[in-house]
Amino acid sequence: MDISFIRPDWKVEKIEIATLNGERARSAGSNGRLGDHGKSCSARVARVTIDGEAGFGNTGLLTEEMAEAVVGMRLIDLFDENGRVLERYRIPLEYPILDWIGRRRNLPVYELVSAGRRKPGTPLVVPCYDTSLYFDDLHLKNDRDAVELLKEEAAQGFAKGHRNFKIKVGRGGRHMPLREGTERDIAIIHGVAEVAGPAGKIMIDANNAYNLNLTKEVLAAAADVNLHWIEEAFHEDDALYADLKDWLRRRGQNVLVADGEGLASPHLVNWAKKGLVDVLQYDIIYPGFTHWLELGARLDEWGLRSAPHCYGSAYGIYALGHVAAAIENFEFVEYDDIAIEGMDASAYRVENGLFYVPDKAGFGLDFDEERFAGQVRATGWSR
Incomplete structure (x- = not known):
C-alpha cells in the first residue's frame, strides 16, 4: 500500500474501545463440535483519532497498556517499509488505521490495497x-x-x-x-x-x-x-x-x-x-x-x-x-x-x-x- 502521503507529523491522538451488540437474522444451532451458537453477537470496535479525524474498526488483543504506548506515536511508525501495518499492531489496530487512511484519502480500502489488479472507480x-x-x-x-x-x-x-x-x-x-x-x-x-x-x-x-x-x-x-x-x-x-x-x-x-x-x-x-x-x-x-x-x-x-x-x-x-x-x-x-x-x-x-x-x-x-x-x-x- 502506498503510504507516501502520510505526513511525518501525524500522530495517534486518542484510542477508544467499545463493545457494540447485535443479533443474527436467525438463531444458529450447533455444529460438528460445538453446541448452540444462538442469536446474539457483538463487535469489539476501536475508534482511533489521528490529526483530528477518526477511523473505526474491529479490534482484538488491544490492551490499555498497548494503547498508552501507541498514543503519541507517529502514524508512519506503525508501518513497515513496504506499506504494511507492523505485525505487533495488526490484530489490535489494523482495521481502524486502514479505515482512517481510507477516510483521509476519500477512497475505499479496496482501492488502497488492490495493487493495480482492478481499474480504479469500477464497482x-x-x-x-x-x-x-x-x-x-x-x-x-x-x-x-x-x-x-x-x-x-x-x-x-x-x-x-x-x-x-x-x-x-x-x-x-x-x-x-x-x-x-x-x-x-x-x-x-x-x-x-x-x-x-x-x-x-x-x-x-x-x-x-x-x-x-x-x-x-x-x-x-x-x-x-x-x-x-x-x-x-x-x-x-x-x-x-x-x-x-x-x-x-x-x-x-x-x-x-x-x-x-x-x-x-x-x-x-x-x-x-x-x-x-x-x-x-x-x-x-x-x-x-x-x-x-x-x-x-x-x-x-x-x-x-x-x-x-x-x-x-x-x-x-x-x-x-x-x-x-x-x-x-x-x-x-x-x-x-x-x-x-x-x-x-x-x-x-x-x-x-x-x-x-x-x-x-x-x-x-x-x-x-x-x-x-x-x-x-x-x-x-x-x-
Whole structure:
C-alpha cells in the first residue's frame, strides 16, 4: 500500500474501545463440535483519532497498556517499509488505521490495497455464500422434517439474494448417533441443493467431525450435487489428505478440499503447495487483514485459492469484500447475516449470489458516534 502521503507529523491522538451488540437474522444451532451458537453477537470496535479525524474498526488483543504506548506515536511508525501495518499492531489496530487512511484519502480500502489488479472507480462485486445453515434440526426425529426445515432456511437466504450455501455437517460426530447423523447430513445436502438450483454452489463443513471413510461416504452420496468444497472434514493430516485427493481424482469428482480455520496445522500451507489442500481459510480477524494481503499473494503465485473465514464477526464480513480486491484467486465472502447496533452497513448488498462493495471511504461502514461514545463509557475505555 502506498503510504507516501502520510505526513511525518501525524500522530495517534486518542484510542477508544467499545463493545457494540447485535443479533443474527436467525438463531444458529450447533455444529460438528460445538453446541448452540444462538442469536446474539457483538463487535469489539476501536475508534482511533489521528490529526483530528477518526477511523473505526474491529479490534482484538488491544490492551490499555498497548494503547498508552501507541498514543503519541507517529502514524508512519506503525508501518513497515513496504506499506504494511507492523505485525505487533495488526490484530489490535489494523482495521481502524486502514479505515482512517481510507477516510483521509476519500477512497475505499479496496482501492488502497488492490495493487493495480482492478481499474480504479469500477464497482467491486465479489461472490458470496450464505453460511447460516447450522444444526437447527436436532430436535426433530424425522429426517424428512429436518430436510424441510433446512430447505426453508436456505429459501430465506435465497430470498435475500444468496445463490451459494455452506451447510454444516457432521451430526454423527457428537450430536446424533453416527449412522443416523450421517444419513441426515446427506439428505440435507440434497435438500439445500434443490433450493440453490443447478447453478448454485454448495459447500459442506464438518468442523472435523468426520474421518476419512465418512468423508468419502458423504462425498460419494453427494456426487450428483454441485458440491464445490468440503471444509474441515477431519483434523489436518497430510496422509489422509493425500488419500482423499487421490480418491477424488480416481473418481473424477471435482470437489475442492478446504481447511485452515481455527487451530490449523502449521504445516497446512506447505501441504497445500504439495497439492493436498486447494483452499486456505485462515480467519480475517485472527491473523487478520494484512496477513491475508501477504498470504493471498503467495497463494496466487502457487495457484491456490483463498477463502478467509469470518463466521461470527460482523465486521469481518465487510472486510472480506475489500481484501478480495487484492487476491486474484479469492473464492467467496462468507456472509453471516448480522445487524450490529450503531454500525450501519446498508451501503453493502447481496444480489444473485454476489456481494456488492460500496464505493465509500474506508471500509464503507458508518458508526453512530453518540452511541459509540456511550458504549465506551459502558463497556470500554479510552486513552
